[in-house]
Amino acid sequence: MNSDTGEGRFAGMYDLAFNPVLKHVHQRIVQLMKNYECQSIVDLGSGTGALARVLTKNGFSVTGIDASSQMIAVAREKSPDSIRFIHADINSINHADMMFDAANISLVLHPNSAETITKIVMKAKNLIKPDGVIFITDYGNGTGFSGKIASGLMQMIESFTREDHRRNYFSFMKLKGIHMFSSWHELSVIENYHYFHGALQTIIVKFEKK
Ligand SMILES: C[S@@+](CC[C@H](N)C(=O)[O-])C[C@H]1O[C@@H](n2cnc3c(N)ncnc32)[C@H](O)[C@@H]1O
Numbered sequence: 001m002n003s004d005t006g007e008g009r010f011a012g013m014y015d016l017a018f019n020p021v022l023k024h025v026h027q028r029i030v031q032l033m034k035n036y037e038c039q040s041i042v043d044l045g046s047g048t049g050a051l052a053r054v055l056t057k058n059g060f061s062v063t064g065i066d067a068s069s070q071m072i073a074v075a076r077e078k079s080p081d082s083i084r085f086i087h088a089d090i091n092s093i094n095h096a097d098m099m100f101d102a103a104n105i106s107l108v109l110h111p112n113s114a115e116t117i118t119k120i121v122m123k124a125k126n127l128i129k130p131d132g133v134i135f136i137t138d139y140g141n142g143t144g145f146s147g148k149i150a151s152g153l154m155q156m157i158e159s160f161t162r163e164d165h166r167r168n169y170f171s172f173m174k175l176k177g178i179h180m181f182s183s184w185h186e187l188s189v190i191e192n193y194h195y196f197h198g199a200l201q202t203i204i205v206k207f208e209k210k
Pocket residue numbers: 005006007008022044045046047048050051065066067068071088089090091105106107108111112
C-alpha cells in the first residue's frame with residue numbers, strides 16, 4: 001500500500017522518546033484487558049508494536065494494524081513472530097474473517113479528521129464481537145494547574161508535527177478531545193482513567209445492543 005502517516009518518519013526513535021511515558025499507559029491497558037477477560041485484541045494504529053508486545057507477554061493474542069510502512073517495519077523487527085502486523089489503513093481492512101474480543105485505539109484518533117475518527121471507531125465496532133469492548137487512549141482536557149501544564153506541553157509537542165496532523169489535533173481538541181465520546185449516539189463510556197491530571201485518558205466504550 002502507498003498511503004503512509006506522518007508519524008512514520010519518527011518510527012526509529014518513537015519508543016525511545018515515548019515509551020518512558022507510555023509504559024504506564026500500557027500497564028494500565030493490560031490490567032483493564034485482564035479485568036474484561038479479553039483474549040484476542042486488535043491494536044488499531046499499533047505503531048512500533050510496544051503495546052502489542054506487552055499484551056503478548058501477558059498471554060493475549062494480538063494483531064496490530066498500521067498504515068505506516070516504517071512503523072510496521074520497526075514493529076516486526078522488535079516483536080516475536082506470534083504477533084501479526086498488518087500494513088494497512090484501518091479503514092481499508094476487510095473484517096469478514098476477523099473477530100476480536102477487544103479493539104485498542106491509542107493516540108491514533110487525534111491525528112485524523114473528524115470524519116476519519118468516526119470511521120475508525122465504527123471499524124473497531126465491526127472488528128469486535130457483539131459484546132466486545134473498545135479501549136481508546138487520547139488527549140483530554142487536563143484539570144487544575146498541573147493538568148493545564150500537561151495539556152500545554154502536549155499541545156507544544158503536537159505543534160511540531162506535520163501540517164495535516166497538527167490541524168487535525170487542533171480540530172480534535174476543539175471537539176473536546178476524548179470527551180467527545182460521552183455524547184456519541186449508541187456508545188457508552190463505561191470506564192475512564194486519567195494520566196497527567198486528565199491531559200491523557202483511557203476510556204473503555206461499548207456500543208449499545210439494538
Ligand atoms: C502516535 S502513533 C501511536 C502508536 C501507538 N498506538 C502508541 O500508542 O504508541 C499513531 C499511529 O497510528 C497510525 N495511524 C494513524 N492513522 C491511521 C489509520 N487511519 N490507519 C492505520 N494506522 C493509522 C500511525 O501510522 C501511527 O503509527
